[in-house]
């Protein structure tokens with residue numbers, strides 16, 4: 001098995017490891033460790049540091065290296081929560097912003113934006129995208145590197161074409177292992193572990209029974225939810241959907257559940273828990289994510305498409321209420337020959353979450369039922 005698609009023997013003596021995906025994965029890792037990375041374009045270069053991954057001392061060190069020329073980049077989603085509108089995101093002068101002030105501007109609810117700001121450059125926007133791949137908030141300290149400066153020479157470098165070039169590897173997955181696991185409520189299942197994508201993560205397909213791949217296969221694509229799936233959190237419907245989905249696959253004569261490592265709609269457990277803090281203050285899930293700089297749904301489904309292909313499943317009946325999952329499979333060349341709704345219990349804690357999914361994210365849930373339930377729950 002060869003899962004190291006980006007490392008190959010260039011000659012007898014050495015490994016060649018310099019390619020777009022390798023540079024991207026190194027940059028992701030560097031940001032997580034609180035080190036700056038360089039984003040190179042044809043004529044200029046920017047050094048970027050993830051605010052979410054540094055201490056005040058590291059922040060100061062970057063500001064000193066940038067000689068006061070640094071800016072704070074915030075995504076378009078965060079900008080609009082601050083009342084500023086720019087599809088590329090915004091940049092504020094870093095001079096005079098200490099760590100606490102920059103952090104407040106990046107994700108505090110009641111922050112006020114300075115009146116002076118400019119539209120972010122493509123490199124700043126890309127820096128935010130790299131931070132998101134690193135499961136960090138897209139809030140970056142950035143500085144243009146003067147032409148002859150050697151200050152940031154030791155930092156990992158990323159070319160502006162590395163991101164688009166790497167995307168094609170997002171569907172590069174290989175099977176690591178396939179093994180039977182009997183499940184108490186769902187009978188004989190097989191777990192198939194795939195490895196790959198941009199971050200070489202392991203993703204799991206659970207095959208329930210013996211699905212017939214000559215006909216549309218019942219498939220549930222489920223994004224991980226540690227709080228709901230594992231701990232029975234009442235704030236969402238994920239745990240119920242996971243179990244009800246597996247039950248439906250069994251009742252439908254067999255099918256596949258893809259369990260995707262996409263906590264918090266792709267933002268990661270840290271951001272999701274931060275967003276919960278804002279939800280406790282009354283924001284809905286989408287606005288809470290936007291406060292942190294994220295869009296309504298940051299998930300990608302390249303892994304799902306690759307895993308279905310790897311299992312030779314080209315035609316599915318999809319168990320979901322989420323139209324984005326249907327369109328993502330269609331875009332990936334998988335036929336969707338039917339949709340089966342998957343629901344969970346409506347509780348006082350999750351009813352607003354479900355209403356937001358329906359009203360703001362277009363999920364195909366019955367809004368009448370939800371509104372009635374919300375009223376009954378509030379009437380006691």
Ligand SMILES: Nc1nc2c(ncn2[C@@H]2O[C@H](COP(=O)(O)OP(=O)(O)OP(=O)(O)O)[C@@H](O)[C@H]2O)c(=O)[nH]1
Pocket residue numbers: 221222223224225226235236238241262263264265266267272275285289319320321322325342363
């Ligand atoms: N950011 C954020 N993510 C959440 C919140 N509650 C649940 N999630 C995440 O939402 C995702 C839900 O996944 P799914 O149940 O597969 O997807 P869905 O979009 O509800 O679509 P279907 O269940 O297929 O109808 C998981 O990644 C959860 O971790 C929340 O309050 N904020």
Ligand SMILES: [Zn+2]
Pocket residue numbers: 225227228229236237238239
């Ligand atoms: Zn959940």
